[in-house]
Each structure stands twice: as structure tokens, then as C-alpha cells.
Amino acid sequence: MSIDIGRRQLLAGTAAAGFGGLALPDSDASAQAGPRSNISVRVERDPEVIDPGFRTGPHDGNIIRVVYQRLVRHRANSGELEMDAAAEVTQTSPTIIDFRLKPGQVFTDGFGEMTAEDVKFSFERIGLEPAAGGRASPYRGDWAGLERVEVTGQYTGRVVLARPNAGLMAIALGDVSGCIVSKRAVEQRGVEHNTRPVGSGPYALAALERQRGATLRANPTHAGGRPAFNEVAVRFIPDHRATELALRAGELDFAVLPPSVAEPLRTVPGLTVSEQPGLQYIWMGLNMEKPPLNDIRVRQAIRLGLDVDQMLLAGYNGKAPRLNALIPAPILGHWPEAPSYRRNVAEARRLLAEAGARNVRLKLLVLNQPAFQNMALVARAQLQDIGVTVEVDARDGGGFWSAGRGDAGRDIDMYMTVFNGKLDPNFLMQWFVSSQIGTWNWQRFASPEFDSLAERALAELDPARRSAMVIEAQQVMDRSAAFVWLTNNVSFLAHRSWLRPASVPGWLDWQYDGFATA
Amino acid sequence: MRAETARYLASRLVTSALIVLGAMLLLFALSALVPGDPAVTLLGPQATPEFARQFIREMGLDRPLHERLWLFLTNVLTGNLGTDVLSGRPVAGMVLSVMPYTFVLTFGAIGLAVLLGVPLGVFAATHRGSLADNVLAFISVAFIAVPSFVVAILLLLVFSIWLNWLPVLGAGNADDLWDQARRLILPMAALAIGWVGFIARLVRSSMLEVMAEPHIRTMRAYGIPERLVTYKYALKNACIPTIALLGMGVGRLLGGAVLVEIVFARPGLGRLIFDALSVRNFPVVQGAVLVVVVLFVVVNLLVDLSYSAIDPRMRRGGAAK
Numbered sequence: 001m002s003i004d005i006g007r008r009q010l011l012a013g014t015a016a017a018g019f020g021g022l023a024l025p026d027s028d029a030s031a032q033a034g035p036r037s038n039i040s041v042r043v044e045r046d047p048e049v050i051d052p053g054f055r056t057g058p059h060d061g062n063i064i065r066v067v068y069q070r071l072v073r074h075r076a077n078s079g080e081l082e083m084d085a086a087a088e089v090t091q092t093s094p095t096i097i098d099f100r101l102k103p104g105q106v107f108t109d110g111f112g113e114m115t116a117e118d119v120k121f122s123f124e125r126i127g128l129e130p131a132a133g134g135r136a137s138p139y140r141g142d143w144a145g146l147e148r149v150e151v152t153g154q155y156t157g158r159v160v161l162a163r164p165n166a167g168l169m170a171i172a173l174g175d176v177s178g179c180i181v182s183k184r185a186v187e188q189r190g191v192e193h194n195t196r197p198v199g200s201g202p203y204a205l206a207a208l209e210r211q212r213g214a215t216l217r218a219n220p221t222h223a224g225g226r227p228a229f230n231e232v233a234v235r236f237i238p239d240h241r242a243t244e245l246a247l248r249a250g251e252l253d254f255a256v257l258p259p260s261v262a263e264p265l266r267t268v269p270g271l272t273v274s275e276q277p278g279l280q281y282i283w284m285g286l287n288m289e290k291p292p293l294n295d296i297r298v299r300q301a302i303r304l305g306l307d308v309d310q311m312l313l314a315g316y317n318g319k320a321p322r323l324n325a326l327i328p329a330p331i332l333g334h335w336p337e338a339p340s341y342r343r344n345v346a347e348a349r350r351l352l353a354e355a356g357a358r359n360v361r362l363k364l365l366v367l368n369q370p371a372f373q374n375m376a377l378v379a380r381a382q383l384q385d386i387g388v389t390v391e392v393d394a395r396d397g398g399g400f401w402s403a404g405r406g407d408a409g410r411d412i413d414m415y416m417t418v419f420n421g422k423l424d425p426n427f428l429m430q431w432f433v434s435s436q437i438g439t440w441n442w443q444r445f446a447s448p449e450f451d452s453l454a455e456r457a458l459a460e461l462d463p464a465r466r467s468a469m470v471i472e473a474q475q476v477m478d479r480s481a482a483f484v485w486l487t488n489n490v491s492f493l494a495h496r497s498w499l500r501p502a503s504v505p506g507w508l509d510w511q512y513d514g515f516a517t518a
Numbered sequence: 519m520r521a522e523t524a525r526y527l528a529s530r531l532v533t534s535a536l537i538v539l540g541a542m543l544l545l546f547a548l549s550a551l552v553p554g555d556p557a558v559t560l561l562g563p564q565a566t567p568e569f570a571r572q573f574i575r576e577m578g579l580d581r582p583l584h585e586r587l588w589l590f591l592t593n594v595l596t597g598n599l600g601t602d603v604l605s606g607r608p609v610a611g612m613v614l615s616v617m618p619y620t621f622v623l624t625f626g627a628i629g630l631a632v633l634l635g636v637p638l639g640v641f642a643a644t645h646r647g648s649l650a651d652n653v654l655a656f657i658s659v660a661f662i663a664v665p666s667f668v669v670a671i672l673l674l675l676v677f678s679i680w681l682n683w684l685p686v687l688g689a690g691n692a693d694d695l696w697d698q699a700r701r702l703i704l705p706m707a708a709l710a711i712g713w714v715g716f717i718a719r720l721v722r723s724s725m726l727e728v729m730a731e732p733h734i735r736t737m738r739a740y741g742i743p744e745r746l747v748t749y750k751y752a753l754k755n756a757c758i759p760t761i762a763l764l765g766m767g768v769g770r771l772l773g774g775a776v777l778v779e780i781v782f783a784r785p786g787l788g789r790l791i792f793d794a795l796s797v798r799n800f801p802v803v804q805g806a807v808l809v810v811v812v813l814f815v816v817v818n819l820l821v822d823l824s825y826s827a828i829d830p831r832m833r834r835g836g837a838a839k
Contacts, residue, residue, distance in 0.1 A: 191606030211790065235783065242780070245679055251686050251687055396796060398553065398556075398798045401558045403553075
């Protein structure tokens with residue numbers, strides 16, 4: 001972009017600034033430029049820790065996924081797994097997985113060839129109790145049931161589980177918790193490894209700057225082939241509107257945006273906007289322990305008093321698909337016949353009267369984000385019609401995420417929240433078991449039947465039987481009337497038309513190494 | 519005279535230290551009152567109760583408030599601002615890495631505001647009641663009234679999107695000064711505009727007050743050229759309130775340019791504090807706020823000391839009239 005100031009342009013600029021109301025141009029030279037060897041993508045959170053065991057969220061995970069290799073990984077834009085660092089992975093019994101590494105896979109910065117010792121170290125540091133004084137990984141749950149990893153040769157080993165774990169492939173082995181670090185590098189670099197990682201993946205971390213983001217550069221020593229782009233600039237841009245402007249100006253090639261910001265970009269030449277179903281799950285939970293919500297008829301009345309479609313219209317411009325049960329379509333155990341409750345004010349009033357609930361006043365806790373606040377306002381208006389007065393309590397992340405912890409959670413009436421999903425049903429179900437009451441089960445939904453089904457589904461390796469159990473578990477949730485399912489969200493991708501982005505379905509887990517020219 | 523100055527300086531230093539201590543005490547008290555569990559907020563569902571306890575212990579949040587404050591202050595005396603429990607990075611390093619961006623933006627914006635605001639204020643004062651004075655009054659108030667982030671968006675739309683003269687985001691390539699300078703222009707202008715209005719209004723009213731004083735009338739009676747009276751004698755005295763305002767301005771912008779930093783995706787101290795606070799990353803908040811408070815106090819101390827250099831009456835303990 002050169003600075004070439006002409007008189008006409010100056011006058012045009014001054015006039016525009018004066019009038020304030022601006023008609024944005026539909027074309028921009030840089031925006032229409034063709035494919036390049038470098039791309040820049042926007043992230044909403046500052047990358048913090050590029051170590052699989054101590055990452056701070058999906059934004060770190062997306063970088064980690066390309067800096068390291070796993071035994072198996074998801075194909076680009078697919079939920080299917082393919083070999084990555086492993087030449088062979090075999091489930092020899094429900095509790096034993098044998099693996100054989102491809103030889104000649106080397107770590108960056110001269111840390112040598114990857115061996116089965118590195119695999120053992122990587123998996124056990126996350127999945128097992130740390131040695132005295134060591135720091136436990138917050139992602140230990142991904143490796144539920146791990147007993148040990150045995151090294152049987154330079155390139156061969158065996159993952160031994162104490163009990164079967166059907167989600168292990170999708171959640172651990174094939175994802176971030178299954179990333180293989182260099183044992184020597186971690187021991188040598190210590191805490192510095194968080195920000196100066198040593199991997200063997202398709203990209204190496206060239207820079208990690210506070211508040212600016214990260215730079216990924218194609219790793220010349222990666223054994224699995226070169227990615228389509230030499231460099232990926234991962235830019236931390238907190239503001240959606242600034243992101244939109246950067247896309248228009250050609251300074252950014254890819255971003256995920258809310259519908260209201262992404263829609264106007266459809267008319268910008270050189271940019272493509274597409275909608276992708278999400279893998280998050282957003283719902284309204286009702287505290288089953290607190291009166292009057294401890295009466296199922298009151299919970300049923302609230303469920304019938306709400307018009308979910310209207311709420312989604314307010315929250316997501318009607319662009320987000322409705323969710324009727326916990327598990328969305330791409331995940332095993334999806335319940336297609338789940339009831340889609342329609343608003344029935346008369347029936348809701350009848351249920352409240354039958355329960356003897358008069359002058360009901362409830363507090364609805366939400367995150368102070370536009371989508372949640374808008375949906376909460378609609379819910380308040382709708383519940384007023386059935387005689388329930390709702391006070392909306394909108395809090396920032398810090399105040400919100402602590403509200404249901406411990407005994408404080410007993411005071412919650414209703415809340416609306418979002419959790420991130422993965423391509424495994426048990427990952428989504430784990431937060432609703434009884435042991436999560438006081439932690440993440442804010443409905444205080446205590447069902448031995450659900451707990452048992454969740455546990456059995458985790459150990460069931462036959463997909464059909466497992467799917468049936470997951471559906472049954474959702475039916476138990478439905479009967480409790482403690483959940484008003486809203487949506488699994490939608491991602492609006494805005495990108496250069498010559499760019500084909502890649503992600504595991506759901507657009508939470510991006511695959512920078514799968515980004516290619518269209 | 520020297521003893522008086524030394525006493526004044528010593529008392530100001532003691533006051534400054536007390537201000538820093540008070541601010542930190544307040545910050546620690548607030549961090550105890552603000553709702554939100556840092557472990558849960560930072561780590562989300564992965565924060566198992568055991569891990570949350572470990573995390574809280576590492577942050578030192580399981581200790582009593584006075585113990586935490588004492589530990590923090592004793593560490594600060596050895597140059598240790600603490601450690602970011604998430605990444606394991608020293609907070610001092612994090613602050614130092616963003617401080618140059620904040621300094622350049624703050625001093626650049628204030629410098630630009632002075633460069634535009636002072637001449638406009640003088641012009642308005644010397645043309646009191648004219649059409650130009652009224653137009654300038656309107657523009658100044660408009661500049662003051664429009665929030666900097668609105669100006670920032672408007673500037674981006676015009677100069678980056680429509681005219682395509684300047685880049686949109688970031689602070690530029692670390693080894694490319696030209697790139698950095700280009701990316702500084704719009705954020706600096708967005709921050710400066712409000713201060714241009716402030717300074718112009720303040721200089722105008724101060725100038726009018728000073729111009730009405732007897733010593734200015736005397737100078738005129740002696741036939742000293744009007745230009746000399748205005749710029750050499752009147753403006754010098756009229757500058758004192760403006761310098762006080764600049765001290766406040768620099769202090770505020772050091773930590774308060776956060777909205778402009780967010781819009782332009784620029785690194786900065788304000789954003790560091792904002793981001794850390796939103797996830798209750800208290801070690802980072804405490805370290806960064808301490809730096810902002812110290813800078814604020816130092817700048818205001820320098821401003822106070824500069825009065826006596828400008829106006830000798832201050833040195834004698836009298837108030838500038």
C-alpha cells in the first residue's frame with residue numbers, strides 16, 4: 001500500500017469525515033489480490049501457552065496442532081482420522097492400543113529424532129498424576145483411564161488403559177492432548193517450553209509476541225510434506241469491527257465473525273463468506289434443587305413458555321440452527337427424534353397453577369455478550385406471559401464462570417451458557433454427571449441412570465450400542481426438564497476467495513496445515 | 519532557597535511513595551472483592567477442583583491479603599513483578615515488551631495535541647469574539663465530546679478503507695521503522711483529537727486571563743510589539759494550567775488508551791491490564807498497574823517541578839496568580 005495523496009482524494013476524505021455517514025466501497029485492490037505464499041488469520045484470544053499439556057484453550061490448541069505431530073490426526077475438513085507420526089495404530093484389546101512410529105521424524109532446534117520414549121513422556125505427563133512437586137495437567141480428563149505407556153522398541157510402544165475409553169482416539173490420541181513433545185526439550189527448557197516449543201509438525205513457531213499473536217513458518221524438517229503456505233501470521237485482534245475493516249483492506253485473509261459483522265462482507269469482491277454449523281452447545285439450565293424449580297411442573301412450564309426460535313432470532317439473527325438435545329448431528333449418538341418443544345402459554349400456565357406456583361420471580365444468569373443478552377431479554381418477555389418474572393443478571397466471564405461453583409451454585413435459578421464440543425459424545429456428556437454438581441453441573445442434575453449410561457457409553461467400543469446408550473442418556477436429560485436446548489451455534493467464515501480454510505467439523509479446531517488455495 | 523527546594527522535593531517523593539502504596543493497597547483489596555475465580559475463568563471446564571486449588575496456590579491467592587501485599591512489595595523491591603501463572607513468563611518482561619508501544623503512542627498523541635491545540639488556543643484568544651473564535655469553540659467542544667474509539671473507527675474507514683492511504687491494524691513490523699510509523703498515525707490522531715480540544719480551550723481561557731493582567735498592559739504601554747507580548751510573556755504564564763493538564767493527560771493515556779489499542783489491535787499497557795483483568799489474571803494485573811501508577815506519579819512529579827522552572831514565584835512558595 002503506497003501513500004499517494006492526491007488533492008481529490010484529500011477532498012474526498014475530508015468530506016467523508018465531515019459527513020460521518022460513509023458508503024464503503026465494494027472493491028479494494030489489495031482485497032482482490034491473488035493467492036500468496038503467506039496468509040494472515042485472526043484469533044480472538046492472545047496465544048499464551050504452546051504446550052499441549054498446559055494450553056489455555058482452543059486458540060492455543062490450534063497452534064499446537066500444527067507445531068507438533070500426533071500418532072493419528074483428523075483429515076483436513078473431516079472428522080475421520082488418518083496416520084500422522086504413526087505408521088500403524090492398532091487397538092489390540094479394549095484396553096490396549098499398540099503403535100509404531102514412522103522412522104526419521106525429527107524435532108526442531110536439533111532435538112533429534114522422535115522415539116517411543118517421547119510418546120510415553122508426552123502421554124503420561126498429561127494423563128497421569130505428576131511426580132511430587134510436578135504440575136498436573138488440566139487436561140488429564142482427556143486421557144481418562146490411562147494406566148501407563150510401555151516402550152517396546154525405539155519406534156514401538158503400547159498404550160495401556162485401566163478401563164476401556166471409546167473416546168480416546170478422537171479426544172486424546174488424535175487431538176491436542178495426543179501431541180508428541182520432545183522429552184529432552186521439555187526437560188531442558190522447562191517453563192520456557194511454553195513459549196519456545198519444540199515440535200516436529202508441519203509448522204514451527206517463529207514468533208510469539210504478547211498482544212500481537214504468533215507467526216508460524218513451514219518446518220523444513222517435517223517428514224510429512226510441506227503445507228500450502230510458507231507462513232501463517234496468527235493475529236490477535238479482539239475487536240470484530242476492526243477485523244472486518246482489516247478484511248476489507250486486505251490485511252487479513254481469514255476470520256470467524258458474528259453474523260451481523262460477517263453479512264455485509266458478502267458484497268465485497270474477493271471475499272467469501274460461508275456459514276458452518278458449530279460444535280458448541282448453548283442451552284438454558286434450570287437449577288433442579290432450588291424452589292420453585294425443584295418442582296418438575298415449574299420446569300416444564302418454563303420450557304413450554306419459551307419460544308426457542310424467537311430467542312435464536314434475537315441472538316443470532318436467526319442464522320443459528322436449533323438444537324433439541326445435547327448431541328448435535330455430526331457426533332455419534334445424535335437423537336434426531338428429540339422433541340422440539342413449541343411454545344404453549346396455556347399449558348405452561350396450567351402446569352404452574354397445578355404446582356401452586358404464584359408470583360414466581362427468578363433470576364437468569366447470562367454472559368454479558370450480545371447474543372446471550374438478547375436471548376435473555378426475549379426469554380424474560382416470554383416468561384412474563386406465563387406469570388414468571390425474570391431478572392436478567394448479565395456478568396463478565398470472570399463473574400459468570402465462577403457463579404455455579406461450590407455452594408454458590410445452590411443460589412442460581414436459571415442460567416444460559418455455552419460449552420465447546422468435540423467429536424465424541426462422552427466429551428459433551430461428562431459435565432452433567434452427578435459428580436460435576438458444584439463444578440460444572442449447574443442444573444444440579446443428579447441422575448444415577450444418566451451417570452450409569454455415561455460411564456457405560458465411555459467403555460463401549462461398538463458404535464451402534466454406544467449410540468443407543470447416548471440417546472437414552474439424552475432422553476433422561478429431556479425427562480428432567482432441567483435443560484432448554486438452544487443451538488450448537490454457527491460460524492461465519494470470512495476469507496479471501498482464493499483461500500480454502502480447514503477445520504475439524506464444528507470450526508473450533510482449526511487446521512492451519514490444511515489451509516490451501518481454492 | 520536550595521534547602522526549600524530540597525524539602526519540597528523530599529515531601530513530594532514521600533507523598534508519591536504513599537500514593538503508590540495506597541494505590542496498590544486499593545488494588546489488592548479490590549482484587550479480593552471482585553467476583554470471579556481466576557482458575558475457573560482462565561481455564562474453563564478443564565479446571566478440576568484439584569487443579570483450581572493448585573492454580574490458586576501458585577497465584578498466591580490462598581494467602582491473607584496483607585501477606586500477599588507484603589510479598590508483592592518485597593518482590594517489587596528486588597525488581598520482581600511476579601510471574602504469569604499461565605505461561606510462566608515474568609510479568610516484568612511482559613510489561614517491558616509492551617511499554618515502548620504505550621510510550622510512543624501516549625507521548626506522540628500528547629505531542630500532536632500540543633502542536634495543534636496551543637496555536638489554536640492562542641489564535642482563538644487573540645481573535646476573541648470573531649467568527650473564527652466561534653468556529654474553533656465549536657470544533658474544540660466537538661473534539662472533546664466524541665469518544666476516541668469512535669474517532670478511531672471513523673479514521674480507519676476514511677484513511678484505510680476508502681482512501682487506502684494507511685494500514686488498518688497492528689504496530690508494524692519490528693524491524694521496519696517506516697511501517698511502524700505509518701501504523702502509528704491513525705491511533706495517535708484518534709487519541710490526540712480530544713486533547714486538542716481540551717488544550718485549545720484551556721490555552722484560550724488562560725491567555726485571556728493573562729492578557730488582562732496589569733503587567734501585560736504595562737508592556738503594551740511601553741510599546742513592546744504585540745507578537746512579543748503574546749508569545750513570549752503571555753503564553754509563558756498561560757502555559758502553567760496546560761502543563762498540569764498534560765501531566766494528567768500523559769498519566770491517563772499510559773493506562774487508559776485501551777479502547778484505541780483494541781480498535782487498532784496495538785499492544786499496550788492498557789490492553790495488557792484489560793485482558794488480564796477480564797480473565798482475573800491477578801499477577802499480571804498487579805504488576806502492570808503498579809507500573810502505570812509509578813509512571814503516573816513520576817510524570818506528575820515532573821510536571822509539578824516544572825512549574826517552578828517556568829514561574830519563579832512557585833520557587834518562593836507562592837501560588838501563581
